Amino acid sequence: MTGPGYETLMLLCIGLIVPVRIYSLIRYAWNLPLRNGPGFFLGVEVPPGFYDAPRTSWLRRYHHVLLAEHAIEGCILTVLLALAKWQYVPMWAGGSAVLFVGTMFLFMAWTRHSLGAAPPVRPVALALKTRRLGDYISWPLEALAAALVAFSWWLLLRYGGTHVDLLNPLEMTWIVLGLLPGKIVTVRSSWPLPVERTEEHYQCQDAARRNGVRTLDAFGWFFAIILLGYALRHGGPSTSSLPGLIWLIAGAALATMIYLMATVFQGQRQMARMGRDLRPAGSWATPFRGASWLSRPGLIWFAVWFGGILVFLLYSLL
Numbered sequence: 001m002t003g004p005g006y007e008t009l010m011l012l013c014i015g016l017i018v019p020v021r022i023y024s025l026i027r028y029a030w031n032l033p034l035r036n037g038p039g040f041f042l043g044v045e046v047p048p049g050f051y052d053a054p055r056t057s058w059l060r061r062y063h064h065v066l067l068a069e070h071a072i073e074g075c076i077l078t079v080l081l082a083l084a085k086w087q088y089v090p091m092w093a094g095g096s097a098v099l100f101v102g103t104m105f106l107f108m109a110w111t112r113h114s115l116g117a118a119p120p121v122r123p124v125a126l127a128l129k130t131r132r133l134g135d136y137i138s139w140p141l142e143a144l145a146a147a148l149v150a151f152s153w154w155l156l157l158r159y160g161g162t163h164v165d166l167l168n169p170l171e172m173t174w175i176v177l178g179l180l181p182g183k184i185v186t187v188r189s190s191w192p193l194p195v196e197r198t199e200e201h202y203q204c205q206d207a208a209r210r211n212g213v214r215t216l217d218a219f220g221w222f223f224a225i226i227l228l229g230y231a232l233r234h235g236g237p238s239t240s241s242l243p244g245l246i247w248l249i250a251g252a253a254l255a256t257m258i259y260l261m262a263t264v265f266q267g268q269r270q271m272a273r274m275g276r277d278l279r280p281a282g283s284w285a286t287p288f289r290g291a292s293w294l295s296r297p298g299l300i301w302f303a304v305w306f307g308g309i310l311v312f313l314l315y316s317l318l
Helices: 004-029 057-082 086-115 139-159 167-177 179-188 198-234 243-274 296-317
Strands: none
Touching (some): 004 057, 057 086, 086 167, 086 198, 086 296, 139 167, 139 198, 167 179, 167 296, 179 198, 179 296, 198 243
C-alpha cells in the first residue's frame, strides 16, 4: 500500500507512538532503578549511601544508556522520514520495542553481575498452588495467530512470485511464532517466596506473569497483522481493488499498538502498586539456590529469540 493515504496513516502512527515513548521515558523508565526505594537499584539490594556521590555513577550510566537507546530510535525514524520509507514505519515501531527490551535486559544483566554478586540469604516458603498454561494462555487465540501466519505465507508463496523479498516476512514470522515458548516460560517460571508476607509476594508474582503474557500477546498480534498486510500487498490481489481491506488491516495494527502501550502502562502501574513495600524478586538467595531474576529457561528462550531477530537485521544490512 502506497500513496498519500498510506503516508497519512503512518504519520498518525508516528504522532501517537513518539509522544507515548517520551511519556514512558519520563514517567516510568527514568526512575525505574528507584522503584523499590533507595535500598535497591533495579531490584538489587545496595548499601546505604549508594546513591550518594561518587557511586551515583550507576544511576548516570543507566540514564546515559536510556538516552542513547532512545536517540538510536529517533535517528532511525529520522532517516526513514527523510527517505520517505513509509513501508518500514511499522517495522520501526516493533523494532523499537525489541531494541528497548533488549537494551534494558542487557543493562539489568550487567547490573546483577556487578552489584548482586553476594545477595542476602533468607528462609523460603513453599507455594502449594499449581499453575496451568490454559489459565494464562488462550489456545484458541494462539491457533488463530498461527493460522494468520500460515495464510499470509500461502498468499506470498502462491501469488507473490520471485520478485517478493521474503526476508521481512521471515523475520516477522520468527517474532510471532517465537513468542509462544516465551509465554510458556513466563507461566512456568517462579521465584522463591519469603516467609514474610508470602501471599502478597505470590500475588505480585502472579500479576507479573499475567502482565507478561498479555504484553507478549499484544506484541505478537501486532506483527501478525503487519505480516498479513505485507502478504496482501505483495502476494494478494491488487491493493487498489481492496482499499477498504488494506485500511482495515492498517487500523487493526494501529489499534493493537495502542492496546500494547496501554497494557504496558497498566502493568507498570499495577506492579509498582503491588510491589512498593515488598522485597523485589531476585534480590535475595535461599539456603538452597542463588538469587535469580530470570529463570534459566527464560534466559535461553530470550537469547535464541532475540538472537534470531539480530541475525535477520544484520543479514538485511549486507
